[in-house]
Amino acid sequence: MSVNFEKDNDGIVTLTLDMPGRSMNVLNDELSQPLAEAIGRIEGDASIKGVIVTSGKKEFLAGADIEKVFAITDPADAFKLAEDYKGFLRRLELCGRPVVAALNGTALGGGLELALACHYRIAIDDPKAQFGLPEVKLGLLPGGGGTQRLPRLIGIQPSLPLMLEGKELKASDAKNAGIIHALARDREDLLAQAKAWCLANPKPVQPWDDKKFKWPGGDAKAPANGQLWAIAPSMANAKTYGNYPAPINIMASVFDGGITDFDTGCRSESRYFANCVVSQVSKNMIGTLWFQLNAINKGSSRPEGVERSTVKKLGILGAGMMGAGIAYSSAKVGIEVVLLDTTQEAADRGKAYSSGLLDKDLKKGRLTPEGKDQFLARIKATTSYDDLKGCDLVIEAVFEDRAIKADVTRKAEAQLARTAVFASNTSTLPITGLAEASERPKNFIGLHFFSPVDKMPLVEIIVGKKTSKETLARGFDYVQQIKKTPIVVNDSRGFYTSRCFATYPMEGMTLLAEGQHPRSIEMAGLQAGMPVGPLAVQDEVSLSLSLHVLEQTRKDFAAEGKTAPEHPGVAVVEKMVKVLDRQGKKAGKGFYDYPAGGQKSLWKGLAEQFPLKEQLPQQELIDRLLYAQANEAAKCYEEGVVTAVGDTNIGSIFGWGFAPHQGGALQFINAVGVAQFVKRSKELEKRYGERFKPAKLLVKMAKEGRRFE
Numbered sequence: 001m002s003v004n005f006e007k008d009n010d011g012i013v014t015l016t017l018d019m020p021g022r023s024m025n026v027l028n029d030e031l032s033q034p035l036a037e038a039i040g041r042i043e044g045d046a047s048i049k050g051v052i053v054t055s056g057k058k059e060f061l062a063g064a065d066i067e068k069v070f071a072i073t074d075p076a077d078a079f080k081l082a083e084d085y086k087g088f089l090r091r092l093e094l095c096g097r098p099v100v101a102a103l104n105g106t107a108l109g110g111g112l113e114l115a116l117a118c119h120y121r122i123a124i125d126d127p128k129a130q131f132g133l134p135e136v137k138l139g140l141l142p143g144g145g146g147t148q149r150l151p152r153l154i155g156i157q158p159s160l161p162l163m164l165e166g167k168e169l170k171a172s173d174a175k176n177a178g179i180i181h182a183l184a185r186d187r188e189d190l191l192a193q194a195k196a197w198c199l200a201n202p203k204p205v206q207p208w209d210d211k212k213f214k215w216p217g218g219d220a221k222a223p224a225n226g227q228l229w230a231i232a233p234s235m236a237n238a239k240t241y242g243n244y245p246a247p248i249n250i251m252a253s254v255f256d257g258g259i260t261d262f263d264t265g266c267r268s269e270s271r272y273f274a275n276c277v278v279s280q281v282s283k284n285m286i287g288t289l290w291f292q293l294n295a296i297n298k299g300s301s302r303p304e305g306v307e308r309s310t311v312k313k314l315g316i317l318g319a320g321m322m323g324a325g326i327a328y329s330s331a332k333v334g335i336e337v338v339l340l341d342t343t344q345e346a347a348d349r350g351k352a353y354s355s356g357l358l359d360k361d362l363k364k365g366r367l368t369p370e371g372k373d374q375f376l377a378r379i380k381a382t383t384s385y386d387d388l389k390g391c392d393l394v395i396e397a398v399f400e401d402r403a404i405k406a407d408v409t410r411k412a413e414a415q416l417a418r419t420a421v422f423a424s425n426t427s428t429l430p431i432t433g434l435a436e437a438s439e440r441p442k443n444f445i446g447l448h449f450f451s452p453v454d455k456m457p458l459v460e461i462i463v464g465k466k467t468s469k470e471t472l473a474r475g476f477d478y479v480q481q482i483k484k485t486p487i488v489v490n491d492s493r494g495f496y497t498s499r500c501f502a503t504y505p506m507e508g509m510t511l512l513a514e515g516q517h518p519r520s521i522e523m524a525g526l527q528a529g530m531p532v533g534p535l536a537v538q539d540e541v542s543l544s545l546s547l548h549v550l551e552q553t554r555k556d557f558a559a560e561g562k563t564a565p566e567h568p569g570v571a572v573v574e575k576m577v578k579v580l581d582r583q584g585k586k587a588g589k590g591f592y593d594y595p596a597g598g599q600k601s602l603w604k605g606l607a608e609q610f611p612l613k614e615q616l617p618q619q620e621l622i623d624r625l626l627y628a629q630a631n632e633a634a635k636c637y638e639e640g641v642v643t644a645v646g647d648t649n650i651g652s653i654f655g656w657g658f659a660p661h662q663g664g665a666l667q668f669i670n671a672v673g674v675a676q677f678v679k680r681s682k683e684l685e686k687r688y689g690e691r692f693k694p695a696k697l698l699v700k701m702a703k704e705g706r707r708f709e
Helices: 030-044 065-071 073-093 110-116 146-154 156-164 171-176 187-200 223-240 245-258 262-277 280-297 320-332 342-364 367-378 402-414 431-437 467-482 497-513 518-527 534-541 544-557 570-578 619-640 645-656 666-674 672-687 696-704
Strands: 003-007 010-019 049-057 099-103 120-124 181-182 313-317 336-340 379-380 391-394 420-425 444-449 458-463 487-491
Touching: 003 030, 010 030, 010 187, 010 313, 030 073, 049 187, 049 342, 065 280, 065 336, 065 544, 073 110, 099 110, 099 187, 099 379, 110 146, 120 171, 120 187, 120 458, 146 262, 156 223, 156 245, 156 458, 156 518, 181 187, 223 245, 245 262, 245 280, 245 379, 245 467, 262 280, 262 672, 280 487, 280 645, 313 320, 313 402, 313 444, 320 444, 336 342, 336 431, 342 367, 367 379, 379 645, 391 402, 402 420, 402 431, 420 467, 458 467, 458 645, 467 487, 467 570, 497 518, 497 570, 497 619, 497 645, 518 619, 534 544, 544 570, 619 645, 619 672, 619 696, 645 666, 666 672, 672 696
Parallel strands: 010 049, 049 099, 099 120, 120 181, 313 336, 313 391, 336 379, 391 420, 420 444, 458 487
Antiparallel strands: 003 010, 444 458
């Protein structure tokens, strides 16, 4: 049975959630039906004096069965799902006995909603356990009463950020927030406290069922919340540009509940839940950010038959921003790090980057001075290649210059064991070419990190022509060891992420050259769902660096007797750097001005340098920015640069910020419809050039009625 029913001599029933064959409990018929039956037994047995709900797993309850939610296409089915779950939770809290949630581990989504339906909540004080309502991250809202119970428990204003941002709290933070009542040392203490509370509180009533109930901080009509309702929806729209229905539905559900009784509020929540479930946005996000991401994290792109490995000692060549970030992320999980640069001053500066990040944790009370010292002791700043002896893995993060990379490769390999792996953090230079400087190309791989490394969750693993599957597996294991998400791609110029990302700012610059207003271009990027406008992101990357990459590409093609393909945006890069000396954010001037201590603003000189012409409809700008990226992603998939749909989608979202609500570049094509995408691409090609010509694969898929799976 998924729910074990045990009654002791004092009349206290312990319901232990323990689904057979699963590592974690999830809400589906296999769990909810026996749970409803157990509640029926409690209602019919007058000798039962109290109820403890706990779990036989490591965690309490992870939440809803996402597969079941994902499969729903009829809003009536979604409404019924929410109503059924809320129905037996309501019976639980109205059963006339004290009910305690004994939370032995993580309780998220529907798991926390079950806990909120209990009269008292106790959690083991485990720093790894998480508590929250994160449904918004999958385009959903809490459908098991979460939008009604949480605001009535802690107040409307404190509860909204938890649901709108999907925050996950540690047990101590959840207690401080008023969500959990007490903490326990261990399981024995947890169950003892739970039983004691049941015996001491024979007739508890939920706050919202008390006739004297008053909303903490006032209900939805209270003057104290008036400004919230006037501002919050517009702030949400300003952040999401209307691309995400869940935040607005969450606010609407909380508001409705705040002007009605509890049961009416719950029914209203079910309607908003159903609206989210059947939306294309939730289908996009669940498909990619749940199913595909979980598959990647479980090793779907890792070679089979290779034993798992861990890095104990890591060498990093280059202590700039990338090298310093890699050092921090590696030392954070206990890896011994050698951070090497050409001068001791540069190496020390790289180590100081970790010190600065740790100081922030110190101020927030998340770290002790001793913990900081222990962390920094794992990073050795040096100029000596001798210190690389004993490294399992060395990552070079030096300037994007083949000669420099070849030099450090030879110097490092001279100190390494034959079994050590050498990786390049290059973002554009083909790995196979860089591996020519190595004496062991089978052990050579690309590990492309993203800046800032300590915040960005993705690492693009690049397989060269001679890279062995053992080396790939070791690279994959290291990326997971430092708690980042790996995608695997094959070697090519720009790989996958850099090649596709470049289409976004390049199209933005092309629009500028065509006379579109720079503010309209930036707004189109944001309305498309990108985190930053194309001109702003080009400033962040640096116009001078883009020019260097362009010039290096031309040299590489010339060496092969070929001419590099030219994008119309290249002329804008050259003009900005060579003629106008505006190199980007680092230089304090690019498409934007960056006054010291002030807010950035679009450079007023853009109007003179790129005169305005007839303005295109805003949707045309949005389509050009999105279709340029998605079509390039499809070409990468067609060419075998990326071989998995999941890697392609996750790489687009985590790597360069492709609109998350679209579920990634290939899922965007799915959602539009492959045939419609091809049709629209051909329209754009006719108007704006061959770069919009749909990938041959897409044309073939459209004819065959296929989609990316």
